[in-house]
Amino acid sequence: MQGIKDIAVYIPEKRNSNRDLLARFELEESFLVEKIGVLERAIKDESEDTSDMALEALERLIVQSGIARESIDVLVVITQNPDSNIPHVSALVQGKANLSNDCAAFDLSLGCSGYVYGVSVLQSFLASNGLSNGVLITCDPYSKIINLNDKNTVLLFGDAATATLISHEPKYVCESFVFGTQGDLTGALVCNNNQLHMNGREVFNFAAVKVPQTIQKLLQKANLEKADIDAYIFHQGSRYIVETLAKRLGIEIAKVRIDIESTGNTVSSSIPILLKQEIDSRVSKNIVLSGFGVGLSWASCICKKVGE
Amino acid sequence: MVEMKAILEVIKNADVVDDMNDFDVSKSFKENGIDSLDAMGMFLSIEEAFGIKFSEEDYEKVHTAIDLQVMMNNLK
Numbered sequence: 536m537q538g539i540k541d542i543a544v545y546i547p548e549k550r551n552s553n554r555d556l557l558a559r560f561e562l563e564e565s566f567l568v569e570k571i572g573v574l575e576r577a578i579k580d581e582s583e584d585t586s587d588m589a590l591e592a593l594e595r596l597i598v599q600s601g602i603a604r605e606s607i608d609v610l611v612v613i614t615q616n617p618d619s620n621i622p623h624v625s626a627l628v629q630g631k632a633n634l635s636n637d638c639a640a641f642d643l644s645l646g647c648s649g650y651v652y653g654v655s656v657l658q659s660f661l662a663s664n665g666l667s668n669g670v671l672i673t674c675d676p677y678s679k680i681i682n683l684n685d686k687n688t689v690l691l692f693g694d695a696a697t698a699t700l701i702s703h704e705p706k707y708v709c710e711s712f713v714f715g716t717q718g719d720l721t722g723a724l725v726c727n728n729n730q731l732h733m734n735g736r737e738v739f740n741f742a743a744v745k746v747p748q749t750i751q752k753l754l755q756k757a758n759l760e761k762a763d764i765d766a767y768i769f770h771q772g773s774r775y776i777v778e779t780l781a782k783r784l785g786i787e788i789a790k791v792r793i794d795i796e797s798t799g800n801t802v803s804s805s806i807p808i809l810l811k812q813e814i815d816s817r818v819s820k821n822i823v824l825s826g827f828g829v830g831l832s833w834a835s836c837i838c839k840k841v842g843e
Numbered sequence: 844m845v846e847m848k849a850i851l852e853v854i855k856n857a858d859v860v861d862d863m864n865d866f867d868v869s870k871s872f873k874e875n876g877i878d879s880l881d882a883m884g885m886f887l888s889i890e891e892a893f894g895i896k897f898s899e900e901d902y903e904k905v906h907t908a909i910d911l912q913v914m915m916n917n918l919k
Contacts, residue, residue, distance in 0.1 A: 563878075570880045736902060739883045740890075775880045 537661050537669075538705030538841060539654070542811040543596035545588060545696045546798055550575040553690050560686040567690070572774025576693040576799035578678050584618045586627035588696040589674040593632055596698035602668060604632060609669035610640040611657050613649035613803045615726075615829065616679050617642065628672065639666075646724070647770045647828025649673060649803035650697075651836050654709045654824075657701050671699040673803035680731045687735050691773060693799025697807035705841050706814050709824070711757035712836040713749055717741065720831040741831050742776050747783045749835050750825060757837045761786055765819035768838075770826045771795040771805035780825075802828070810838065845893065845915045850908060857881075857888040868908035889915075 552575050553567055567574065579588060589612055597604055612625040625640035634640075639660075645652050650673055657669045674696035683689055723737035746769070754761065767790055769777050774793060781791045792809045801808060806824055813819050817840060825835040847868060855863050859881040866875050872882050889911070890896055895918050897905075905911050 566878050566880075570878060734899070736883050736886070736899070739880075740887050743884070743887055773880075775884075779884060 536705065536708060536841075537658055537701055537703055538708030539699055539810075539814060539838070540702045540705050541596060541600040541700045542807050542814055543592055543599050543698045544804075544808050544811055545592040545595055546577045546801075546808075547579045547583070547588070547694055549578045549580060550797065551578050556686075556690060560690070562686075570773070570775045571690050572777075572793065572795045573690060573693070573799045574796050577695055577797075577801070579676050579694040585614055585616055585674050585676055585679075586618050586624050586631065588676060588694070589614075589624055589628045589672045589698075590631050592672055592674065592696035592698040593628060593670060596670065596700055597632075600700050602700060602702075605635045607634050607638055607668050607670055608666035609657060609660055610634060610638055610672070611653055611660075611669065612640075612642045612672045612674060613645055613653045614642060614673075614675050615644050615646055616675050616677065624674070625672070645803065645832065646675065646830065647772070647800075647802050647805070648714075648826035648830065648832040648834040649675075650806040651709075651712065651824050651826045651834035652714065653803075654699070654701065655712045655834070655836065658709065661701060667703060669701045671701060673697045673807060675802040675804070677731060677802060680726050680729055682730045685731075687733050688731050691800045692731075693801050695798060695801035695804040695808060697804045697811070699807055706817065707822070707838050707840055709836045709838050711753060712834065713753045713756060714834045715745070715749060715832070717745070717831045723831060724829050738772075738828070738831070739776060739779075742772065742827050743779050743783060745831075745833055746780055746825055746827050746835075749833055750784055750823060753823065753825075753835045753837065759821060759837065764790065764821050764823050766813060766822045767791045768806050768809045768813070768822060768824050770828060771800055771809070772828070773800065813838075845912060847908065847912055850889070850912055850915070853888050853892045854885055854908070857885045859885050866908075871906045872908075873906075
């Protein structure tokens with residue numbers, strides 16, 4: 536059985552304050568704190584590119600987990616903001632990290648649903664090819680595509696990268712995956728001319744309606760009740776959307792993880808950043824992971840603790 | 844014909860107004876203390892309760908509960 540053995544996180548040190556933007560966008564501080572939930576955004580250094588951040592997360596994982604770099608069989612990078620269109624970021628990282636030439640490397644083009652998709656793909660890839668160790672990297676620095684004058688997006692997004700080791704003797708295993716796509720809504724979240732555009736109401740309506748449906752479907756598939764779930768990790772789109780999901784699902788807010796205040800919405804990294812805390816503490820037995828966004832796309836699963 | 848009473852009931856249940864006794868149907872949602880995110884949640888509740896869908900154009904035009912009632916009756 537292969538599953539999640541460790542997660543490493545890299546969040547750039549630089550922060551841009553949202554409080555500095557309140558007057559410019561005629562917003563109340565209470566709106567920022569209680570609704571957006573992001574007080575400062577993590578922003579990568581101008582000299583850093585996607586592969587540099589991904590490499591930093593991988594190097595931290597190697598140190599933290601003690602895995603030998605030559606024993607990494609597969610490297611997957613989730614990103615939609617690569618260094619360039621060609622080559623894929625995973626190949627750049629494989630080269631910079633001096634991983635084995637026998638290491639498979641490929642990228643997956645997904646946004647906020649990417650982590651859950653990536654875990655499923657990597658667990659399956661390892662199992663079907665008889666491989667032992669895979670690393671899943673999330674790294675989608677939206678600071679590369681944010682229009683600083685667009686209040687719909689500039690207050691939300693932050694930069695981060697994570698690296699997840701999927702291997703034998705895991706601490707947690709992900710299962711009962713459910714996926715979906717609503718391609719007729721692609722226009723709600725797009726990047727044109729290297730600038731992000733978001734129809735906030737369309738994305739909100741999609742998440743508020745679709746995610747609760749998909750969580751019900753997930754619980755049915757896993758044969759679990761809400762009471763069996765110890766923690767919910769939703770993609771951290773904003774404080775408002777996470778709290779809306781909790782309300783519409785009728786779940787205790789104490790079970791819903793929120794940590795967006797000093798980083799921002801870090802796209803596909805938001806779930807593994809929170810999941811790392813759960814994996815390190817090993818208190819929660821059953822965790823719901825649910826990512827949703829660009830596509831519009833969604834993916835959810837149960838992340839189950841292995842052993843005691 | 845959509846009655847104002849039914850609209851106000853949905854707004855109340857959407858939990859976006861502190862005290863519905865102070866809610867003024869002729870004032871803008873913003874003046875009634877409903878911020879832009881709560882307005883999105885409130886409009887979704889209206890859509891679900893009445894089985895309608897607001898276009899982006901409709902959404903931009905509606906600022907008060909009276910505007911909302913007029914638009915909903917034009918949609919019906």
